[in-house]
Amino acid sequence: MKIVKKIAFYLLVLVIVVASVFPFYYAVITSFKTGTALFEVNYWPTSFSLNNYYAVFEQGEFPRNILNSVFIATMTVILALLMAVTASYALARVRFRGRGLLLMTILAVSMFPQIAVLSGLFEMIRFIGIYNTPWALILSYTIFTLPFTVWVLTTFMRDLPIEIEEAAIVDGATPWQIIVKVFLPLMWPALVTTGLLAFIGAWNEFLFALTFTSSNETRTVPVAIGLLSGATQYETPWGIIMAASVLVTVPIIIMVLIFQRKIVAGLTAGGVKG
Amino acid sequence: MTPHAVTSSGRAELQSQRIRAAMWFLIPMIAALVFVAAYPLFRSIYFSFTDTSLTNLYAGQWIGFDNYLSWRTLPSGRTIFKGTLVDPAWWNAVWNTVRFAVVSVTLEAILGMMVALVLNAEFKGRGLVRAAILIPWAIPTIVSAKMWSWMLNDQFGIVNDVLMNMGIISQKIAWTANADTAMFAVLVVDIWKTTPFMALLCLAGLQMVPKDVYEASKIDGVHPIKVFFKITLPLVKPALMVAIIFRMLDALRIFDLIYVLTPNSSATKTMSIISRENMIEFDKFAYGSAQSTLLFTFIALFVILYIWLGKVDLGGDKK
Numbered sequence: 030m031k032i033v034k035k036i037a038f039y040l041l042v043l044v045i046v047v048a049s050v051f052p053f054y055y056a057v058i059t060s061f062k063t064g065t066a067l068f069e070v071n072y073w074p075t076s077f078s079l080n081n082y083y084a085v086f087e088q089g090e091f092p093r094n095i096l097n098s099v100f101i102a103t104m105t106v107i108l109a110l111l112m113a114v115t116a117s118y119a120l121a122r123v124r125f126r127g128r129g130l131l132l133m134t135i136l137a138v139s140m141f142p143q144i145a146v147l148s149g150l151f152e153m154i155r156f157i158g159i160y161n162t163p164w165a166l167i168l169s170y171t172i173f174t175l176p177f178t179v180w181v182l183t184t185f186m187r188d189l190p191i192e193i194e195e196a197a198i199v200d201g202a203t204p205w206q207i208i209v210k211v212f213l214p215l216m217w218p219a220l221v222t223t224g225l226l227a228f229i230g231a232w233n234e235f236l237f238a239l240t241f242t243s244s245n246e247t248r249t250v251p252v253a254i255g256l257l258s259g260a261t262q263y264e265t266p267w268g269i270i271m272a273a274s275v276l277v278t279v280p281i282i283i284m285v286l287i288f289q290r291k292i293v294a295g296l297t298a299g300g301v302k303g
Numbered sequence: 304m305t306p307h308a309v310t311s312s313g314r315a316e317l318q319s320q321r322i323r324a325a326m327w328f329l330i331p332m333i334a335a336l337v338f339v340a341a342y343p344l345f346r347s348i349y350f351s352f353t354d355t356s357l358t359n360l361y362a363g364q365w366i367g368f369d370n371y372l373s374w375r376t377l378p379s380g381r382t383i384f385k386g387t388l389v390d391p392a393w394w395n396a397v398w399n400t401v402r403f404a405v406v407s408v409t410l411e412a413i414l415g416m417m418v419a420l421v422l423n424a425e426f427k428g429r430g431l432v433r434a435a436i437l438i439p440w441a442i443p444t445i446v447s448a449k450m451w452s453w454m455l456n457d458q459f460g461i462v463n464d465v466l467m468n469m470g471i472i473s474q475k476i477a478w479t480a481n482a483d484t485a486m487f488a489v490l491v492v493d494i495w496k497t498t499p500f501m502a503l504l505c506l507a508g509l510q511m512v513p514k515d516v517y518e519a520s521k522i523d524g525v526h527p528i529k530v531f532f533k534i535t536l537p538l539v540k541p542a543l544m545v546a547i548i549f550r551m552l553d554a555l556r557i558f559d560l561i562y563v564l565t566p567n568s569s570a571t572k573t574m575s576i577i578s579r580e581n582m583i584e585f586d587k588f589a590y591g592s593a594q595s596t597l598l599f600t601f602i603a604l605f606v607i608l609y610i611w612l613g614k615v616d617l618g619g620d621k622k
Contacts, residue, residue, distance in 0.1 A: 038421075038424070038426070039426075041421060042421060042426070042428075042432055045418055045421065045432060045435070045436065046431075046432055046435045046436075048495070049435045049436045049438050049439050049499070050435050050438055052439075052447070052450045052451060052454060052495070053438055053439075053442060053450070055450070055453075055454060055461060056446075056450045056453070059453065067459070068458070068459045069459075070459065070460075070461050070464040072461075111331075112331045112332045112335055113332065115328035115329075115331070115332075116328055116329050116331070116332035118325075118328060119324075119325035119326075119328040119329050120329070123321050123322060123324075123325040124318075124322075125322050125325055125326075131329075135336070137606070138336055138340050140549075140552045140602075140606065141340075141344075141599065141602060141603075142555070142556035142575065142595070142598055142599060142602055143556065143558075143575075144556060144558065144574075144575040144578050144579060144595045144598060145344055145347060145595050145596065145598060145599035145602075146339075146340060146343035146344050146347055147347065147578075147579060147582060147595060148343075148346070148347045148350050148582055148588060148591065148592040148595065149342065149343030149344060149345065149346030149347040149349075149350070150339070150343040151360075151582075151583075152343075152346055152350075152360050153342070153343055153346070155360060168339060169339060171335055171339045172336075172339045172340050175332060175335055175336065176336070179332060198317065203324070204320075204321055204324035204325070204328070205324065208328075229441070232443065233443040233444055233445070235444065235445055235558065235559035235562070235563075236558045236559060236575070236579070239562075240579065240583055250443075251443055251444075251445040251446075251559070252445075254445050254446060254449060255445045255448075255449075255559075255562070255563045267453050267456075267459075270449050270453070271449075271450070271453065274446040274449055274450060277443065277446065278441070278442050278443065278446050281441050281442070281443070282438060282441050282442070284441075285437050285438075285440075285441040286434055286437065289433070289434060289437060292437075293433075293503050293507070296500070296503055296504070
């Protein structure tokens with residue numbers, strides 16, 4: 030009976046692992062296939078050809094798209110963190126009237142549907158003259174990265190004991206000095222986690238990127254992959270799509286696996302404690 | 304007494320200095336949020352009451368509620384209604400969105416809880432399993448949509464191949480193109496991608512349950528299923544409810560997965576999809592804005608209702 034239970038448990042574990050990993054594994058083995066081999070269903074790797082990967086780099090603007098994505102996501106994260114560090118200090122460590130309301134508003138902004146601001150943002154981006162440039166996306170991504178980073182950093186700072194600040198206050202340090210000298214050194218882990226999550230969010234974003242860019246050279250990776258297609262349904266270049274997908278996913282998966290524990294902590298800080 | 308008075312006035316001085324600094328610290332963030340969120344939201348709502356077109360954003364005239372609902376009585380006595388509130392395509396999108404959100408979040412909560420219970424048990428290789436379930440979460444939505452549309456491909460897809468070999472289906476199914484199965488395909492991909500997030504949040508909740516609770520019930524010989532429903536679930540419920548509401552809000556605004564997996568299928572078109580389609584692709588900018596405003600209102604009402612119901616529940620707990 031105990032053995033049966035144990036086998037059933039490990040079977041369940043196996044199902045979970047296979048279900049999680051198989052689609053990506055299948056994308057990888059497909060990306061190494063070319064020609065007619067693509068249209069035979071194989072469960073195990075049968076060929077190893079890098080032609081699809083060469084094609085990704087030679088056809089179209091894919092390298093450019095990757096650079097766009099890296100630049101946009103990095104800038105978005107830097108801007109969000111700069112504004113979030115000071116704001117979350119104020120929200121977490123200083124008592125003032127309206128603090129709770131402000132926090133609720135920030136949470137509400139992070140939750141509201143992006144489509145609700147699409148036409149207004151479109152007008153603004155056209156007005157400033159940044160349509161079809163990376164800045165259009167850096168500006169619009171602030172709408173979800175900033176509230177998220179503020180929220181997570183605030184929960185993190187709130188949990189730090191009061192004593193670490195007291196000594197600095199007694200020494201007559203200004204609030205700015207307290208942030209830079211006392212909190213920043215303690216906050217590196219939290220900054221890395223939130224920065225990484227915000228980076229993933231910006232890297233994966235699709236709706237704004239699709240709407241605010243219009244040419245191949247300015248697109249980000251998700252839009253480039255989303256719009257990669259042949260003339261008809263039957264000409265879809267599946268091998269190339271899979272190679273591009275693997276290329277943009279591997280760095281993210283590696284980052285996520287390296288920072289696994291931190292990411293789980295960051296996600297649950299954003300969710301459970303809220 | 305004097306020194307005491309000095310310190311307390313010094314403390315008040317310090318406090319007001321801190322508050323002043325806090326205001327300066329908050330200004331950049333508030334300004335940014337007003338600039339990218341509040342103002343565009345206001346403009347979107349404004350556009351929904353005009354006849355603005357995509358090609359000329361500043362030529363729009365105020366037309367009141369006409370994008371939402373307007374009517375005209377013909378000489379023959381028949382009344383014709385126009386506007387998104389009588390648009391069958393809109394109501395189809397509303398129904399698709401609600402159906403998608405309810406089914407996906409329910410299944411994700413159940414499956415996520417199951418995965419979390421497995422991960423909460425101690426066994427060899429637990430770390431590896433946890434790393435494995437992070438993979439679907441880490442893959443960009445667009446990439447997962449493409450991966451799955453390849454696996455669900457009618458001619459060469461592995462899903463049809465597996466199901467045919469197992470004898471479950473007798474002929475190949477065009478999962479994403481067929482109106483009857485398109486929603487099912489979207490649900491499968493969404494559940495695959497988001498169950499890990501649910502599982503991690505549930506796991507965090509499970510790990511906060513003190514171990515001695517389980518030991519006590521084990522000694523008392525309570526059946527594990529009863530332990531789950533009577534002890535674990537009530538303790539995890541707050542964390543689970545937060546996870547569910549976050550997912551629900553996410554599901555109600557779904558765009559990217561459906562845009563790539565089942566393009567132009569009216570069986571899966573959601574509120575976000577139809578609204579952007581009108582705004583950008585069909586040059587009905589103001590009409591699309593009206594639809595996005597309705598979605599915003601819908602989500603806002605949902606949040607208010609949730610907070611209100613949540614308060615009621617909290618009051619009940621206090622008794």
